[in-house]
Amino acid sequence: MKKILAVGFLTLSTLAAHAEYEQVNLTVFGMDCAPCAHAIHVSMKGIQGVNTVDVDLNTGLVSIKLMPGNSAAMRQFNEAVEKNGFTHKDANVVVRGELSGSAQAPFLDVTGTKDRYALAPLTSGTDISGLLGKTVLIDGMLPQTGKGKVSETLRYKSVTEAQ
Amino acid sequence: MKYLMVLACAVIVTSTAFAADHGPVFSYATPVNSEREFSFDTGIFGRYGSQGTQLSTGSGFGYGVTPHITVNAFLPASFGSGNLPESRIISGSEWSAGASWRFLHSVTSVGKRIESTASLVLVVPGPQQESGLLGSLLRAPGVAGTLATGLASRSQYVWVGAGYTRFAEASNDKRPETLSWSAVYGYRPSRLRRGYDQWDYRGFAELTGEHTGAVLRNGLTVPDSSSTTVWLGPSVLAIFKNIAIEGGVQGPLFRDVSESVYGRERVRFAVNLSYLKYSSHSSH
Numbered sequence: 052m053k054k055i056l057a058v059g060f061l062t063l064s065t066l067a068a069h070a071e072y073e074q075v076n077l078t079v080f081g082m083d084c085a086p087c088a089h090a091i092h093v094s095m096k097g098i099q100g101v102n103t104v105d106v107d108l109n110t111g112l113v114s115i116k117l118m119p120g121n122s123a124a125m126r127q128f129n130e131a132v133e134k135n136g137f138t139h140k141d142a143n144v145v146v147r148g149e150l151s152g153s154a155q156a157p158f159l160d161v162t163g164t165k166d167r168y169a170l171a172p173l174t175s176g177t178d179i180s181g182l183l184g185k186t187v188l189i190d191g192m193l194p195q196t197g198k199g200k201v202s203e204t205l206r207y208k209s210v211t212e213a214q
Numbered sequence: 215m216k217y218l219m220v221l222a223c224a225v226i227v228t229s230t231a232f233a234a235d236h237g238p239v240f241s242y243a244t245p246v247n248s249e250r251e252f253s254f255d256t257g258i259f260g261r262y263g264s265q266g267t268q269l270s271t272g273s274g275f276g277y278g279v280t281p282h283i284t285v286n287a288f289l290p291a292s293f294g295s296g297n298l299p300e301s302r303i304i305s306g307s308e309w310s311a312g313a314s315w316r317f318l319h320s321v322t323s324v325g326k327r328i329e330s331t332a333s334l335v336l337v338v339p340g341p342q343q344e345s346g347l348l349g350s351l352l353r354a355p356g357v358a359g360t361l362a363t364g365l366a367s368r369s370q371y372v373w374v375g376a377g378y379t380r381f382a383e384a385s386n387d388k389r390p391e392t393l394s395w396s397a398v399y400g401y402r403p404s405r406l407r408r409g410y411d412q413w414d415y416r417g418f419a420e421l422t423g424e425h426t427g428a429v430l431r432n433g434l435t436v437p438d439s440s441s442t443t444v445w446l447g448p449s450v451l452a453i454f455k456n457i458a459i460e461g462g463v464q465g466p467l468f469r470d471v472s473e474s475v476y477g478r479e480r481v482r483f484a485v486n487l488s489y490l491k492y493s494s495h496s497s498h
Contacts, residue, residue: 088410097494111324
């Protein structure tokens with residue numbers, strides 16, 4: 052019984068510390084027709100943890116919602132675009148992770164993945180030092196990168212302590 | 215090195231010069247398959263002339279090796295009895311296989327791409343004999359190279375392309391070398407720029423031309439057997455997600471063909487059905 056309780060406690064602890072992308076809105080250039088969008092849809096749905104994918108051909112916006120507890124990495128979303136011959140631009144993400152580093156140089160570790168971002172505010176005046184060491188929910192933007200690369204910086208709009 | 219190996223492997227197998235998938239139906243265009251995308255095309259292509267109608271049907275297969283390299287094969291079957299000049303725009307009975315390489319790919323904005331694609335194809339005689347003058351020749355394999363460049367966008371498409379096919383000699387017989395070219399303009403009206411879960415339509419105006427060299431038979435050039443023709447006509451492409459249906463018809467704008475050697479070709483038409491199977495494979 053003690054062992055079961057211990058395992059249950061450990062599992063719950065892991066889940067509590069688990070962090071992930073909740074939503075990724077990716078701008079994609081080069082999609083001109085329905086099969087282009089369908090190809091992106093199929094590729095994104097092939098990423099484990101993706102719940103819904105919506106593609107708007109006229110704006111190039113690919114909106115991805117993910118299931119809780121997923122371990123999808125940003126690299127996979129970019130690769131899904133690249134393998135179809137298109138180009139990814141900026142991505143707006145809602146991501147859960149652990150805030151580390153210092154007030155001057157904060158980092159977000161997206162546990163469950165190897166994704167780690169240096170954080171920079173989109174607008175000045177935001178103090179996040181009180182959240183260091185805590186699990187946070189960040190709404191931010193990943194700037195465009197070259198093929199095969201993921202931005203090292205996440206420019207945040209808002210940072211809140213995760214419930 | 216990887217590209218060279220893919221091209222080499224593809225040439226060993228075969229290749230195609232006919233335009234299908236989800237581009238124009240007669241003309242050369244630049245789209246290639248996505249990585250791991252499998253495409254299947256089937257259609258019917260016809261040439262109607264004063265000395266009979268030549269029809270061909272066939273199946274084309276494509277596979278995206280990388281986002282910019284596709285290997286493909288086309289296996290047609292022909293029927294009918296038309297006596298018509300060689301054509302690489304409308305397939306005959308030759309089997310072909312090869313590779314297409316999109317060597318230029320510039321994405322400029324949402325929905326817009328400028329790109330160039332080159333193809334190299336091995337053409338081999340199929341099991342069926344052609345009709346007319348070309349049917350009287352012993353056939354040998356050939357090689358076809360094509361180059362297409364253009365722009366694709368949500369509203370407009372423009373592609374120009376050219377191809378050259380050269381056959382080997384078979385016991386003093388030789389099919390004519392063929393130079394083909396095309397220019398196509400496509401338009402999708404604003405009210406049809408809809409979501410991808412609805413039917414996607416676009417129309418094309420396709421201009422194609424071909425010059426075929428002289429036929430060599432028993433070591434002698436057949437007099438007046440070279441030809442030059444230019445064709446123009448509309449085509450329509452309809453796509454729903456991963457299924458595309460397209461059809462088009464062309465009439466002659468210019469014909470320099472000896473009617474003592476070939477029939478007078480009046481109409482070309484094509485209907486093509488494509489199925490595209492995209493890969494959901496994701497790295498971890």
